[in-house]
Amino acid sequence: MEQYNKVSPELIQKLTDILGVHNITTNAEKLKTYQTDEEANSIYFHTPEVVVFPETTVQIAEIVKLANMYKVPITPRGGGSSLACGAIPIYNGIVLVMDRMNKIVEINEDALYAVVQAGVVTNDLQKAVKAHGLVYAGDPSSRESSQIGGNVATNAGGSRVIKYGTTRDQIYQIQMVTPQGEIVTVGKRLAKNTTGYALEKLMAGSEGTLGIITELTMKLRPVYPYHFDMLAIFKNLDQALSIPNKLIKAGVTPTAIEFLDNKGIQSTERYLKTKLPYSHEEGLYIIVTIESFYQDDLDNKVATADEICMAGGAIKSLVADERIWSARRNIGEAARSDSLVFIAEDIVVPIDKIADLMHELPKIEKKYGVATTTSAHIGDGNIHVNALKMDIPIDTWNEKIVPQYHQDLYSLVYRLGGCLSGEHGIGAKKIKEMKTFTNPVELQMMKTIKQALDPNLILNPGKIFEY
Helix, strand or coil, X not given: CCCCCCCCHHHHHHHHXXXXXXXXXXXXXHHHCCCCCCXXXXXXXXXXXXXXXXXXXXXXXXXXXXXXXXXXXXXXECCCCCCCCCCCCCCCCXXXXXXXXXXXXXXXXXXXXXXXXCCCEHHHHHHHHHCCCEEXXXXXXXXXXXXXXXXXXXXXXXXXXXXXXXHHHHEEXXXXXXXXXXXXXXXXXXXXXXXXXXXXXXXXCCCCCCCEEEEEEEECEECCCEEEEEEEEECCHHHHHCHHHHHHHCCCCCCEEEEEXXXXXXXXXXXXXXXXXXXXXXXXXXXXXXXXXXXXXXXXXXXXXXXXXXXXXXXXXXXXXHHHHXXXXXXXXXXXXXXXXXXXXXXXXXXXXXXXXXXXXXHHHHHHCXXXXXXXXXXXXXXXXXXXXXXXXXXXXXXXXXXXXXXXXXXXXXXXXXXXXCCCCCCCCCHHHHHHHCCHHHHHHHHHHHHHHCCXXXXXXXXXXXX
């Protein structure tokens, strides 16, 4: 964009004065490591001009003020686990890495909250609170690499959304640096609050475009002492997809209801080099997690869930051991092993429309010759279709197949009352589709918020919108 300037030697010196020589790099080889996130398609790569590693909120505020002064864009970066090109510096400039702000400040067992810096890895927080007999409910598949600040920025979901909600629902308050370099805390540690706009909710899912999150107060919950993971195997898709609402209506209240299609099962089997049940017998997996404070209650709910699944057409009910959960967690990496370049779709539809979507998907795939694997958080309607490039020429893939495939797929999703993303975000990857499928009035409302808070368009430009 024309309004951005290049990073000057003068700006480099001022950044060094703020951070020290060990927290900044302009080394060409190191800069290349920040040209992408989880994206492997080089058409999306952009190299920053400088990468900074702040250690405090005050340092970040000073960096943002300088960026405004010099009209240089900033791309905040957490764990680099984005599947939507959310951490790629589209207009070069500064990449601001949160790795060194990784302290767990407080775990309060009695009041059930944790205060953490934004660079804390999700799995590290989960382990830390578990040692106190507590659980942090946010549980994205990327938990071993993603950071809490990034989870909030994308409103990450994961397998527990059906019971606990998305990351947005785990937040009490957020300390952040505004796009003009002011430090502010939004939200409060309250059970309810209707005092003006809920800005902490606005920040969740804003993808680093409205502020840089530096510290968070997150909700914690007691650990359920009794837990069971069940695998129900189906051969009929409609029967499998009817299970979530049947379980909920029966009062089972699962913590998770997950799905793997047969192509996904076989893909993860190859990747993990293990044998999975009914993988070559057209098996479809429904994985159900049930938890309780009481053994008798758990036993009753598991028995009910088993009865519902078997009466609903399951051919087998098993304990979902670590092999099964490893397959579910690793379907993305398995897709990458099958095809280095692939698209990780993140579509979401109403739960009662999942079957309609799943029946139409093979027609779209066949039309464009696209191989796919599919997993889903079917308890909340979030479907992950991995569209694999395989041996399709890259130019054909980028210029012909992907745009047409997306037009058909997203048109279907929106006809069913769904939307582009359930948890990955729009990033730089789906900007055109965001413009095409979002109501123009709604889109303009979003742009107005962005322009009001970030008049110089400094923070993470080229994400969600074209600027």
